Amino acid sequence: MTQDNTPFDHRPDPLLGSALRQALAPGDESAFVAELMGSAERAGAASWDAVLARWARVGVAAAVIIVFVAGYVMRRSPATAASRLAPVADALLTPAAQGAELDVVLTSVMDD
Amino acid sequence: MTCDPQPPVPAARIAETDGQLVARTLGGDRAAFGFLVERYAASVRRVALAVLGDPDDADDTAQDALLAALTNLRQYDAARPFGPWLMRVVANAATDRRRRRRVRHTEPLDPRLAAGGVAPDAETQRRALGQRLREALAQLPERRRIAVVLFDVEGYSHAEIAHVLGIPEGTVRSEVFHARRALRPLLQDWKEHE
Numbered sequence: 001m002t003q004d005n006t007p008f009d010h011r012p013d014p015l016l017g018s019a020l021r022q023a024l025a026p027g028d029e030s031a032f033v034a035e036l037m038g039s040a041e042r043a044g045a046a047s048w049d050a051v052l053a054r055w056a057r058v059g060v061a062a063a064v065i066i067v068f069v070a071g072y073v074m075r076r077s078p079a080t081a082a083s084r085l086a087p088v089a090d091a092l093l094t095p096a097a098q099g100a101e102l103d104v105v106l107t108s109v110m111d112d
Numbered sequence: 113m114t115c116d117p118q119p120p121v122p123a124a125r126i127a128e129t130d131g132q133l134v135a136r137t138l139g140g141d142r143a144a145f146g147f148l149v150e151r152y153a154a155s156v157r158r159v160a161l162a163v164l165g166d167p168d169d170a171d172d173t174a175q176d177a178l179l180a181a182l183t184n185l186r187q188y189d190a191a192r193p194f195g196p197w198l199m200r201v202v203a204n205a206a207t208d209r210r211r212r213r214r215v216r217h218t219e220p221l222d223p224r225l226a227a228g229g230v231a232p233d234a235e236t237q238r239r240a241l242g243q244r245l246r247e248a249l250a251q252l253p254e255r256r257r258i259a260v261v262l263f264d265v266e267g268y269s270h271a272e273i274a275h276v277l278g279i280p281e282g283t284v285r286s287e288v289f290h291a292r293r294a295l296r297p298l299l300q301d302w303k304e305h306e
Contacts, residue, residue: 024158
């Protein structure tokens, strides 16, 4: 408007710009910035909480899996296996059952 | 309608480019984000107010938009200017809120001002003009008011505004032209009293 009083001017209009700037003047900027930075801090803290919560869930899940795996391994440990095999060995060594058991073994070997 | 005095900005902050502040923010430096906010807060709030009309709504949107910008800062292409990227975030946030709001809140125009009544002093004149400009802006299509505010108030180029609004540069020129044609007659009285 100051340089060229037509809307065709492709340069910014200082007078219209100044009037609009005053018409759209925002309120207290320091309060706005302080509130925003507080929100940003809270958002940051919240995101850390979310990260920690995710880690906590993963940790609990991992602990449960470890407990199950540990239980399985414990059940499959050598001592347990030996104690399970003991009755079988006893049965094989028992004279009354030895003949029948040997027949089964010899039959399977002959078949092969 | 008064212009808030801006606090003096330390030279060190002025010397840092937007890109440097963005890089520091991405590195976890919250103070750098604070400097960016101080640099752009007024522009962001003006654009939001131009779209929404209500100062409280505009400030809420400006806060949301700046937080969204912080959250999505990694998406910013450092090879391009930061201002248009931020203004795009703000314009989108304001547009979304306006769509959700449905009912438009505008300050009722003071009947004395609307009637062009007695204007005892320059300050009253300026307030009246501000009121009329806000009313006139509210009558413009949303894209048009963003275009004229970004061009004549914030000093962005047509190309940058085209990037902000996602429209061709020629369309931006047309929007600015139509907005000026609607707003400039309101300045006649003010000029005469200057």
